[in-house]
Amino acid sequence: MDAPVAPPKVEVDASHRYGSLTVHEELKFRVNANEFVCICGPSGCGKTTLLDMLAGILVPSSGHVLIDGMSANPKKQSISFVFQEPSTFPWLTVAENVATGLKIKGVPAATIRSKVADIIGIVGLTGFEDYYPHQISGGMKQRVAIARAFATEADLVLMDEPFVSLDQPTREHMQREVLDIWRRMKRTVIFVTHNLEEAVYLADRVLILSAKPARIVAELPITLQHPRDPLSAEFTEIRSKCVRWLHATH
Ligand SMILES: Nc1ncnc2c1ncn2[C@@H]1O[C@H](COP(=O)(O)OP(=O)(O)OP(=O)(O)O)[C@@H](O)[C@H]1O
Ligand SMILES: [Mg+2]
Numbered sequence: 001m002d003a004p005v006a007p008p009k010v011e012v013d014a015s016h017r018y019g020s021l022t023v024h025e026e027l028k029f030r031v032n033a034n035e036f037v038c039i040c041g042p043s044g045c046g047k048t049t050l051l052d053m054l055a056g057i058l059v060p061s062s063g064h065v066l067i068d069g070m071s072a073n074p075k076k077q078s079i080s081f082v083f084q085e086p087s088t089f090p091w092l093t094v095a096e097n098v099a100t101g102l103k104i105k106g107v108p109a110a111t112i113r114s115k116v117a118d119i120i121g122i123v124g125l126t127g128f129e130d131y132y133p134h135q136i137s138g139g140m141k142q143r144v145a146i147a148r149a150f151a152t153e154a155d156l157v158l159m160d161e162p163f164v165s166l167d168q169p170t171r172e173h174m175q176r177e178v179l180d181i182w183r184r185m186k187r188t189v190i191f192v193t194h195n196l197e198e199a200v201y202l203a204d205r206v207l208i209l210s211a212k213p214a215r216i217v218a219e220l221p222i223t224l225q226h227p228r229d230p231l232s233a234e235f236t237e238i239r240s241k242c243v244r245w246l247h248a249t250h
Helices: 047-054 092-102 109-122 137-151 168-185 196-202 233-248
Strands: 010-018 021-031 036-040 062-067 079-082 157-162 186-193 205-209 214-223
Touching: 010 233, 036 047, 036 196, 047 062, 047 157, 047 186, 079 137, 092 109, 092 137, 092 157, 109 137, 109 168, 137 157, 137 168, 137 196, 168 196, 196 205, 196 233, 214 233
Parallel strands: 036 186, 036 205, 079 157, 157 186
Antiparallel strands: 010 021, 010 062, 205 214
16 A cells, blocks of 8 residues: 655645635645745735635635645744844844744743854844844844744745845845755745846745636746756746746736
8 A cells, every 4th residue: 555645845726815805716736844935916806815824824715725735724833924024023032032932932042042043143133142132223123024934943034025126135144044944944935026026046946826816837846956046047047938938917
């Protein structure tokens, strides 16, 4: 008899309506464990709605959203969310912010201290542990949010246009940092962006959604080695392919 096949990390086969507005129509895809998937699609097509379903905050009108073969449920799975705007707790220091998910899980204090120190080092905030969010820049706050998301043993890290408010050099720096953390910490990441260059730079696979009612119109695997060079011929070719698919959705 064949050994049982492990379910994919994420399996979506869902339709969703807000009242009479159909946002997703048989939206279907899978994500493997440790995969980095970028999702692109026209504004208002339902990307944030999809992340809400993956976080278990929203139940689809029909179909299912499964994580490790079980319905997405924030009480059962550990799912981290990084929002477009940096979201830090203003009354906690940098280190306390990063530690929140671990504290909720009841991780012993000594383990929390060493994990927090490690990840603060990875995101380049060593020396700022005792600062409060109002004492650091927007880019640094976003690094705190990313550190918090990866510090917890999250099953899934969901990121909703996390770098949209950053200037280009900071954005590029953060992209390299996220890739570095992802490679070291082995997490499954679903990352929404409007920026196709960002998607091709980061992802193992890019999913392009159509306008509402959204479905997947293209799935583009990206096998270029990291670090990727956005000026290389291969990169430009894949990016152009994504652009053509995205334009076709309008
Ligand atoms: N709670 C809600 N109640 C009713 N309609 C909603 C709700 N949330 C979102 N919508 C509608 O669902 C559609 C998809 O919204 P969503 O925020 O998921 O889009 P998006 O792809 O994330 O857009 P953007 O790229 O602009 O962030 C929009 O038409 C929006 O108005
Ligand atoms: Mg959105």
